[in-house]
C-alpha cells in the first residue's frame with residue numbers, strides 16, 4: 001500500500017508543489033500550514049511519514065517534533081531554509097530521521113522519502129543483537145542496554161552506535177561514519193560525527209564508567225571491549 005505523507009509547511013505554494021509531486025509518485029498526502037495543526041495531524045496516526053518545516057507559525061518545527069516524540073515514532077524529515085548546523089543537529093537529536101535544506105531538487109526529496117520509509121520498514125524486521133562487553137544493542141527492538149540498564153538514544157545516536165558495533169574493533173573514519181549514518185549527500189558540518197560521538201560517550205562511557213568508544217587520532221573512531 002502506498003505510504004501516506006503529511007506535509008507541514010506554511011509556504012502554501014511550496015506545500016502544494018510537494019503535494020502534487022508526491023501524488024504523482026502515488027503517495028497519499030495531506031497538508032498543514034501551521035505547527036499546531038501539523039502536530040495534531042501528525043499525532044492522528046494516519047501517516048507513515050511527515051515532512052516538517054522548521055520556520056512555522058504558531059509552533060515552530062523543532063517544537064512540533066519535540067512534542068510529537070513524546071508519544072510517536074512517526075518518521076520525520078525536516079525541511080530547513082536555514083543553513084544553521086544547530087537546527088539540523090537539534091532536529092536530528094530530537095529524533096528526526098533526516099533533513100533537507102531548501103531550496104532542494106524534488107528528486108532529492110523523493111530519494112530521501114524512499115530512504116526514510118525503507119529504513120523504517122527494515123528496522124522492524126531486524127532481530128540481531130549486537131554486543132560489546134556489557135553493552136547490548138537490539139536491532140529489532142531498537143533498544144540499547146548496559147548490563148541490563150536501558151540507555152535512551154535518539155534515532156541518529158542509535159544508528160551511529162549500531163554502525164560502530166557492526167564494525168566492532170574496526171576503526172571507522174569520520175568519512176565512513178558520515179556516509180553510513182548521515183548519507184552520501186550530507187552537506188552540513190563535518191564535525192557532526194564528533195558531536196554525536198560526544199553524545200554517545202556522555203550516555204554510555206561516562207554514565208557506566210567504562211571506555212568502549214575510542215578515538216584513534218587523526219583517523220576516526222572504534223568501539224571495543226575493555227582490555
Ligand code: CA
Pocket residue numbers: 009010011053054055056
Ligand atoms: Ca516556513
